[in-house]
Amino acid sequence: MADPQKKVQFSEESIYKQKIAAFILEHYAIKATDISLHTLDYFIGKRFKELNKTFPEYYEYLIQNYHENGHEIKLLLDEITIQETYFFRDMGQFQALTEYVIPRLIELKRGKDQSLRIWSAGCSTGEEPYTIAMVLREYFPHILDWDILIRATDVNVFALQKARQGVYRKHSFRGVSDFIISKYFEQEKNMYSLKDTVKEMVSFDFFNLASDTFLPVGRGNKWDIIFCRNVLIYFHKERIKSLLKRFHSALSDSGYLFLGFSENIFSYSDDFESIHYENSFFYKKKSAAKIGEKKRSLSRRPKAEVKREKFKKCPFPNGAIRNPKAAEAIYEEKLKDILALFSLEKYEQAWNKIQHIKIVPSENLTEHLFIKVRILSNLSKFDEANYMIETILSRDPLHKEAYFLKALILIKESEIDGAIENFKKVLYVDPDYALARLYLGDLYRLTGKFKPSFREYQNALLSIKRNPDKELGPFAVGFSPEILTQTFINKLKSLENSNQVEGRKQNQIVYGR
Template sequence: MTMNDLIMHNLIQLISTHTGIQIRKQDYKDFCNKIYSRLKILKLNTPEQYYEVLLKVSQLQSVSYKENDSINEWKELVMLLTIGETYFFRDRGQINLIKNKILPELITKNRNNCHKNKDKKPCLKIWSAGCSSGEEPYSLAIIVKQLIPDLSDWNILILGTDINPESIEKAQEGIYDSWSFRQVEPQIQKQYFHQRKMRWEVDRQIRKLVKFRCMNLSQEAFPNQFDLHNIDIIVCRNVFIYFNSVAIATVLEKFYQTLIPGGYLIAGHTELHGQNLGQLQPIIFPGSVVYQRSENLQVASSSGSNSSASKLLLKSDSPQENTSIKQKSVLNLNSSKNVMQTPTQGRSLSQNPAPETAYQSVLKQAEIFFHSGEYARAIQAAKQVILLQPKHFDAYFLTAQAWANLGESEQAIQYCQQALQVDNLSEKAYYLLAHIAEEKGDKEQAKALFKKIIYLTPSSIGAYLEISSIYAKEGDIDRAKKMLNTALELLNNLSAEEYVESYHKITASELLLQVKAILSTFK
């Protein structure tokens, strides 16, 4: 269903003003479907009537609705617009950066400051802003417990907030399906979670470290309103993608005021590209760009200008190499043309290949860099493999994956397409392209790519589940159910304990239960 441009504009503006959430043009169809689903539930006839219901949140009088009905409807709409998909230890690159670099630095500094100032206990404060159902703050709590053996001698605050009250309720419950553990090592899952039939509950000691509350980042007056001062790390990933530029600038300024001098803001890859960073200092690590509040309290305001490349810092794995880089070097790092040239230029494909051991050792090193979250190094190593072996599929695909994890979708697409020139039947290359299309909001392209996978590999359970999810989001329940039922048939052909391809350590029986649970939600 569609609605006229005027009421569409009014609803989008009202939502943006009230929540900071920006409805992108590519999401208009999905947005309309969600609005009409609320009309049906509320038994309203027109989008204009629904607009009036939302508008009454700031009014005292109401004709057919009580005052708090409007407030409740805002909660329902926010839950509909911000359904988040997350899992434990998401984005290994950033998780490794937090665990191996940022947290150890802060722990040492805070412990030393405690001794210097003769405080009773050192303090560490971490805020997961936009925590969804809680996997991220619990992941951070596990890392903190691993890094601080004398935890009882510290004052620890790990806070998870989200605008969606339903997500916060689930986070406080602390019980998760196996799908949330698809990137978790078995020993970590066994140590910090307790199995409850087919679900897993967060260990009590970890739960005690984390507090949750609902918060509207755009509207609420933190840090003063919630006494959120001197936070060491703010993790706010996949949140700014919902915000318009005004809301982003507002939230960034509040984050700056919330951080302790020297504290870090960690956002999703490229989420803040081109945005006004205010007084936050961008710093490049091999696995991610992070943003730091300067140790100097007298830092001058940027006067609304976007941060320039000359302000960037590049940090390496070695502490002695953590030095500022001149502007020219930083610009070279940020230029995709300088980072990666077309690998086959200037080299004939018919040249004799280099000895096998020469490129295999380099590829192995590239894979080590990739799996440790050092994506920039992985790209450079894979580039050397491509120079030695211009038709090496794994080198192209590894490069594509690394660019994707850095948030550089166009570079990822380029190298994925080059991988497909080497092997045009590669299922995993089409998977990556499909996920990139979905991230960019191009659902039609994503569906076409998943259909291509099904054509190439009719037994691909993952492709059926992925395309079912897209159909469900579009409101096409019949097709979603059809895809899920096909996946069920394929799962029934596997042995119960057999691991499902494309799913990290999930057995056929476990995935079968999850698919049945999803089907049961469709009326």
């Protein structure tokens, strides 16, 4: 018989966690994704115990802390916002900044208003605004005597503190050339300190994008460029609409907006036109007259306007691939040959062929990278594969197959804890991913965690029962829903026997390509 006291206690806990999530949404416009809810649940459970408070007491404490701009709300925001970033993240957009955007702004402003105002909104630990500063120093030294402002803001005060220090580990330099590192950083052991010439170009401030006003730039000027990458994914629909409207107002008439790859604004705003540069997209502010003309001429939302132009070669390493629309059919034909070689386990030949593809349609770029990662992992080139996985996840933070493949690589490298964490991420994105539960259950079993293993197998069976027609994913080679169901049944029976023998572990893990 269930304990009624326990049921009431759980209900109270659930109510107050929902209240806290609603409070964060209201005051910071950060929606509770599956991943942040998991983190929020862990953080709240830990803190109310550390502070020796009940859930109602902790909720009131948090609200009071917010009004006093206190430490607790900052701790909470630090916990639920992801600080994953690195220098020159998404090289294609910095290529666009260098070859398209800044040259046009210089041409427009030369001899007139010789100023450049750039806002990095949601700057995290500073890699993005410092990259912008390095771009200016490296490729536009002739305008360094202009009135240049690079303002970086974030809601996370701990990230801002680290940004101001300007000290980073090697992990922040994925794909950055040794030349750039040696020119702009000083190395001491495994730490890299940014030189003052770059640090002095950037100012950091706390700013909440959910607030009703925008950060002023001084003397009535507006922003020439706004970077707000991988931030909108946290916000709910109405907040995104409001934010884009205010970005439009805050930009100069010739202003540009850079967003993350997974952030398509055309469901929320007609105030920008999309510019397609190589394999990257960014946005230009529409004039009020153009917005009005569009609203008068169309009764429904228009398709994205895309400008395509030819540009010089990218000055950065690892430059983007050209992808004209006329080559889409050729690309599809080549891809069929590559996938056929892959299915025959002729990985070297598949790799040689895919390396010769120079034109990739922009809508296929992420999956193109994923195919390359699968080939690399089967060639045991794990360092290259891991680097490319990070690139995929920077474009699409919810790419479950990338997390899955990362977990498989970690298994092969005997990094069991890391593999478990990445299979969990797969399940955060897709709780019904049965094959991920199979691997996770096997890993728990391997490490002697029989109860979690049993739970994963059971949950997988329930998932298959709920969704018998669900695709099993690219790694389910040799599996069908029926075979997978029987596999889970056999493992549950075996696990029940294993639990009777203390310390017994099953070492068999099924690998998929």
